[in-house]
Amino acid sequence: MENGESTIPLIQRIVAVLWPSFLTAGLTTIIVFTLYDPQIVFSCVGGPEIARLGAYTVGFFFFWAINAVACVMSMYFCRPCSKVRGSVS
Amino acid sequence: MDEQPANQASEGQDAAVERSLYAKREKIYAREVHGVYARLRVLAVLVLLGAYYGVPWLTWGGRQAVLLDLPNRQFHLFGITFWPQDFFYLAALLIIAALSLFFFTALAGRLWCGYACPQTVWTEVFMWIERKIEGDRPRQMKLDKMPLSARKIAIKGGKHAVWILFSLYTGFTFVGYFTPTHDLAAKVATLSLGPWETFWIIFYGFATYGNAGWMREQVCIYMCPYARFQSAMFDRDTLIISYDEERGDPRGGRKRSVDPAEAGLGDCIDCTLCVQVCPTGIDIRDGLQFECIGCAACIDVCDEVMDKMGYPKGLVRYTTEHAVHGEKTHVVRPRMFVYAALLAVLVGALIFSIAGRVPLEVDVIRDRIALYRETHEGLIENTYNIKVVNKDQSRHQYRLSASGIEGLELINTMGEFTVEPGRVLEVPVRLRIDPVNIDRASSKVDFEVFALDNPEIAHVEPARFLGPVLK
Numbered sequence: 001m002e003n004g005e006s007t008i009p010l011i012q013r014i015v016a017v018l019w020p021s022f023l024t025a026g027l028t029t030i031i032v033f034t035l036y037d038p039q040i041v042f043s044c045v046g047g048p049e050i051a052r053l054g055a056y057t058v059g060f061f062f063f064w065a066i067n068a069v070a071c072v073m074s075m076y077f078c079r080p081c082s083k084v085r086g087s088v089s
Numbered sequence: 090m091d092e093q094p095a096n097q098a099s100e101g102q103d104a105a106v107e108r109s110l111y112a113k114r115e116k117i118y119a120r121e122v123h124g125v126y127a128r129l130r131v132l133a134v135l136v137l138l139g140a141y142y143g144v145p146w147l148t149w150g151g152r153q154a155v156l157l158d159l160p161n162r163q164f165h166l167f168g169i170t171f172w173p174q175d176f177f178y179l180a181a182l183l184i185i186a187a188l189s190l191f192f193f194t195a196l197a198g199r200l201w202c203g204y205a206c207p208q209t210v211w212t213e214v215f216m217w218i219e220r221k222i223e224g225d226r227p228r229q230m231k232l233d234k235m236p237l238s239a240r241k242i243a244i245k246g247g248k249h250a251v252w253i254l255f256s257l258y259t260g261f262t263f264v265g266y267f268t269p270t271h272d273l274a275a276k277v278a279t280l281s282l283g284p285w286e287t288f289w290i291i292f293y294g295f296a297t298y299g300n301a302g303w304m305r306e307q308v309c310i311y312m313c314p315y316a317r318f319q320s321a322m323f324d325r326d327t328l329i330i331s332y333d334e335e336r337g338d339p340r341g342g343r344k345r346s347v348d349p350a351e352a353g354l355g356d357c358i359d360c361t362l363c364v365q366v367c368p369t370g371i372d373i374r375d376g377l378q379f380e381c382i383g384c385a386a387c388i389d390v391c392d393e394v395m396d397k398m399g400y401p402k403g404l405v406r407y408t409t410e411h412a413v414h415g416e417k418t419h420v421v422r423p424r425m426f427v428y429a430a431l432l433a434v435l436v437g438a439l440i441f442s443i444a445g446r447v448p449l450e451v452d453v454i455r456d457r458i459a460l461y462r463e464t465h466e467g468l469i470e471n472t473y474n475i476k477v478v479n480k481d482q483s484r485h486q487y488r489l490s491a492s493g494i495e496g497l498e499l500i501n502t503m504g505e506f507t508v509e510p511g512r513v514l515e516v517p518v519r520l521r522i523d524p525v526n527i528d529r530a531s532s533k534v535d536f537e538v539f540a541l542d543n544p545e546i547a548h549v550e551p552a553r554f555l556g557p558v559l560k
Binding site: 023038 | 160161285307550
């Protein structure tokens with residue numbers, strides 16, 4: 001941690017956002033869509049008519065995107081505070 | 090807080106460091122290995138990939154043996170059908186999988202990584218294809234250094250074509266777990282695949298091609314969470330791959346005829362073969378590293394060299410930290426007992442509950458509007474909604490009855506009812522009783538539902554009967 005993010009290669013940072021969110025998206029998809037039928041969820045939010053496999057797919061990528069946002073925010077908040085200030089001024 | 094100056098001081102160096110780190114990674118050309126562990130891995134690849142590609146084609150009792158039928162939200166597993174209501178089993182299975190990983194990691198280190206991880210298994214196949222088309226390690230390196238030519242394009246193009254075909258078939262198999270494989274194959278043959286099926290075949294195929302063809306060891310180093318936290322499960326009795334420094338050092342080349350003791354050398358001839366075969370490109374002689382996936386390629390190749398030199402095998406070997414330091418290794422230790430006991434209990438409970446699983450679920454929902462109602466005849470009435478879920482693969486006709494209090498009368502206007510497989514039926518019923526028969530405000534009653542064609546499919550669900558206390 002003390003070494004800062006400069007020692008972390010770009011590829012590792014990209015992976016640190018996309019990969020954990022992918023894993024948790026998979027898990028979320030399994031849990032949420034086992035409990036709720038994605039097709040019904042879809043029609044409840046006023047989405048267009050869609051095949052069930054399609055509803056699963058869209059749901060999965062939706063979860064992936066949301067989780068990726070969380071990962072990006074974690075990464076942002078992990079930056080040292082002083083550096084954040086520095087970049088603003 | 091005192092980091093601040095350091096941060097500012099390092100600001101200037103950052104750019105340089107980053108630039109050097111952004112440099113394209115050096116491609117690893119892993120040399121082919123032969124030996125005990127390589128054969129074990131090939132066996133693991135054949136068994137695991139055989140299962141992966143074979144299982145979707147299996148039929149059991151007239152239907153696909155393993156089918157996670159997403160379009161219909163049913164999960165067929167060798168003759169048993171699970172519904173979303175059986176979520177509990179899935180959760181139990183995931184916990185068991187996690188515990189097994191803990192158990193085997195504590196016992197034998199990164200067995201999973203070296204022999205069973207999909208990344209290892211598919212990379213092995215991709216490297217095999219690469220070797221068949223491009224040739225062995227020196228040929229691959231030579232080809233990459235060659236200027237672009239028709240021959241190079243042909244060889245590289247051929248390799249990628251085979252990789253892509255294999256990846257697409259992998260994607261097809263993956264989708265075959267979620268929609269019936271035979272139908273899917275027919276759709277592929279007639280080019281009438283649905284858009285979502287096409288998407289997933291390409292997406293999964295692309296992931297396979299990227300991970301096993303291009304990313305390889307980077308997946309293990311950067312992407313794998315297990316690689317990072319497995320050290321927490323290690324102790325000094327965990328099986329690891331280690332170079333015997335005491336025996337090997339000082340390293341150095343020598344002729345076979347030279348006695349190493351006289352020349353002041355250890356057993357390591359510094360041939361660097363252990364580095365050349367390493368799929369993650371590390372030097373095992375530098376000690377235990379998190380990049381090491383425990384594939385034992387270095388053991389195989391070093392044993393071969395030791396044989397040629399006429400030295401005893403095992404300069405690089407499976408060992409434990411205790412053993413390396415000349416202490417005793419304890420295979421049986423408290424944490425093994427804890428993991429094993431937990432695993433045994435969970436697996437036992439899961440098998441027991443699946444074996445005794447009744448494909449029928451009954452929920453009783455009380456009417457929320459009135460606690461109870463008094464009829465003209467002065468009888469007390471409670472209203473319920475009985476939810477009956479048929480979790481079997483065939484339709485059944487059911488009968489509903491109630492018991493628990495003397496003189497209890499069930500009014501069920503639906504009579505005997507039929508529920509289609511996987512469907513839920515709500516049966517509105519009333520229970521009626523003479524208030525002299527109840528002695529408390531809330532009495533326990535039991536609703537029993539059973540299938541007429543198979544009395545073993547039965548379920549008793551308790552509920553409360555509310556009424557005034559007269560006594």
